[in-house]
Amino acid sequence: MSSLSRDDVAKLAGLARIEMSEEELVNLSNEFTVILDAVARVQEVAGADVEPTSHPLPLRNVFRSDVVVPSLTPEEALSGAPAQEEQRFRVPQILGEE
Amino acid sequence: MIRNSAAEMAAKLVAGETTSVALTQAHLDRIAAVDTEVHAFLYVDTEGALAQAAAVDAKRAKGEKLSPLAGVPLALKDVMAQKGVPTTCGSKILEGWRPPYDSTVVANLKKNDIVILGKTNMDEFAMGSSTENSAYGPTHNPWDLTRIPGGSGGGSSAALAAFEAPLAIGTDTGGSIRQPAAVTGTVGVKPTYGGVSRFGLVAFSSSLDQAGPCARTVLDTALLHEAIAGHDPKDATSINAPVPQVVAAAKAGDVKGMKIGVVKELNGDGYQPGVRARFEESLELLAKAGAEIVEVSAPNFEYALAAYYLIAPSECSSNLARFDAMRYGLRVGDVDGASAESVMNLTREVGFGKEVKRRIILGTYALSSGYYDAYYGSAQKVRTLITQDFTKAFEKADVLVSPTCPTTAFKIGEKANDPLAMYLNDIATIPVNMAGIGGMSLPSGLADEDGLPVGFQIMSPVMKDDRMYSVGAALEAALLSKWGAPLLDRAPIMGGAR
């Protein structure tokens, strides 16, 4: 029943920003037919009466007070940058939305 | 000296029989001697470790009051941020990254003067059960170098079993502390979720990840547990309550009158005969020690694996989005005219391994509109049912027990191309993460059929971690008197050092 076509995988890879070879796309779509059948079992017991749990502990209202703490130095902040210029992260041209 | 327990090493340091520098150097020598074969470490911080050791010795010389494990060396899983020290998470995408900050666990280790030897190997971003998914090559099981040391924390468990370190830090999202401990004959504890800060733990699955202590004895594990645990305001999911008295529990090792619940669903079919035999034997020893053995049922555990492989990938698909070649880490394809988007795509293709991509795509699918309710939503409901099963079971028993894994260590490469078979390793460990409770694995002997270590799992309710230490210590003592010597003494002698 549940399966993912090569094109479905390509669409997901696009959403996840991962370039994929034709071979990878096909392999994954084959694997997913198996994996999805396995994981789809959750639906057997997930009745409407069951509350979802998104967190293991029933914690509420955990806040920090609005106090400024020292930031990193710009050197530290940029220490991992693949490229930098004028104390800013240099990145390739951004296409799409303005 | 390196074969001592951490507690024994600490005692010698206090007695002045040795120094932290000498102890640290001994372990660095051991690493140099055997790690070419074991490959437990991705990075050895020789200078840093020796400097830290010298500092502790100086404090001791000044007569300063030091913590119980001060001066004892430790191996740190490479998923923990340590300021200035390479932190790769076993991934190419973070090659060369040196964090400008310390994780809270590292800060606590430093506060306790525990000497950090270096960073240990792991499945990429902690996704795996064999450490074969490391971008830097697999780690080998000291019991049999052709076998896996478990995963994702195989580097930490192997380092302990090969006497490269007496203490180690692991992280456990679905069993990554307990399963490696089981297959290497060491001890590993996954504390209650929120018991140890996640700040600086590079996230795989935020609602399941939990850092914890690893060692060769239950007491050492407890000592390390108390050193790293406690509330952290930098982690909104950290529990603001006193740390359970795990050291006291480990020292007492008293199970008299304790009810120990055997989880019916976590035994039997699919479990290797030798694994079951060692489990039954351990139950008898606990009964002899004065515990009452009862059977409990957790009908929804059979859905735990499926739910886990929806929740963890979903969260990881979002958590790993930050690895985009813009601010740190690998950058691929940044040629003239390339767009940020294409650089992201190419970097993530090259930087992530097969299993990581598989889970990111699976998670992206499980969260996508139209499928959320069927997959992620349903998985969260299963999570509720599993938690309810535990609640009911803990009404009947103080702790729950099971084998840690269905099998002993398998051969490297054996399951590399069968994700589902690989996922089955975690069938007994995953429910604990789903409910956020505590879990421990300790050695229960060797399987007769292959002579490899078998793990015994103890599960305790939220913030009742002390209970698993009581039971673990009692079982450890009973087994030790049965064996006459620690299990690891039966491990093949490696690198000649002994």
Add this chain to the structure above:
Amino acid sequence: MTLSYDDVVAKYEPVLGLEVHVELNTNSKMFCGCSTVFGAEPNTQTCPVCLALPGALPVVNEKAIESTIKIGLALNCSIAPFSRFARKNYFYPDMPKNFQISQYDEPICVDGYVDVEIETDEGPKKFRVEVERVHMEEDTGKSLHVGGATGRIHGAEYSLLDYNRAGIPLVEIVTKIVPGTGKYAPEVAKAYVAELRDILRALGVSDVKMEQGSLRCDANVSLRLIGAEKLGTRSETKNVNSLRSVERAVRGEMIRHAELLNAGGRVVQETRHFQEDTGLTRSGRSKEQAEDYRYFPEPDLVPVAPDAAWIEELRATLPERPSIRRKRLQVAWAVPDKEMSAMINADVLDIVEATVLLGSDPTKARSWWLGEISRIANDKDIAIADLAITPQDVAEIVALVNAGELTDKLARQVVEGVIAGEGKPSEVVVKRGIKVVNDDGALMAAIEKVCAEQAETAEKVRNGHLPAAGALIGAVMKETKGQADAAKVRSLLLTHLGQSEG
């Protein structure tokens, strides 16, 4: 072929939807302790959390929650007893985590409204704008596009990122669709944003500077034939950053849509960008295929569940609602409706109140700010607030007039002087040598001169025909170049001509 606005509203009914993003004025960011001070050196206000370094975790700023609840209460919303943060997943280089922590199906405030009043042909009319939700989220970093034209993204060779703004607390206020405004849609949109701005300013939760982007409005507009049920396709005009622009953007989009529809074309669902210079919008990202943000509950944060006590505690701190305050001031100052809305439109209410609180009487304060000073502001084409004259100055000038030390005419010169930067009113009076002629000798001379020149008129007054005095007084004032106090001239003149007003 540009349609006239009247043609548009004769045929179509506009439907509005307004999304306002407000930057809160907390000291630290939404999820980390980095400072929020505006205009710092690039990347000096960043940390592992707001740079999304591996392993970093967010922790919610309590002040941001309180501010958001206050906003919700001020907008007549109900505060959710349980709300959660969610991750909005999409890749963009100015967003370090490549997801935005926002709120999805469990926002903290829901179902409120804002009443606005605007001038219509039938006089002032009230419109109710319903608020669907108020939720919390975080701002992104700022990118600087290098190469290509005018720092715009298109044609840029590369971009430079500064994450100082990344993680600044944002509150998003979303209205339900607003039908039934007819031809007043642009005014209603403007009035809504203005009222919102006043409320937020009164709450003190944001500095609401539209120019600085601390208050940003996205205006959704669609048209449907009058009487039609089905909504038309909407366009979403982004970051309209002044009240005037809100009005212009809505009107402009209504005309653009109408032209498309009349020409048998269709409106494309897209985001558009308002251009201050032309008042037109430029096409942005098409939203025809909706993005899949894969929202899910943020696992690094726990739910926000404010108890009734906390909410009431916050409710007790709410200031007077601006609309109510306006009513109160109108009564206290006895201002007619027209004048009142004139003051509101000119945005001088605060300034006038400040002047009154400094002792000036309301009518004089109002006429100065609304009259002379507004006129100068218009000539200079700058905001009244930016003129170099303060409520203190105006209060002082009014006092000088009351004391008879200035005539209204002279006072105007003083106002000019203050605005010209010549100093405080007293200083201007000295510098310019402005003073009322009070020495009776000089005045009497002028009076005798005038009475001689206009003997018949003077005679009329002598015979008790007082109204004739006006002409003589005027002449005397001319003689003294307006430096005389008219009242004093009158009494001296009447006495001189053997009359008195008893």
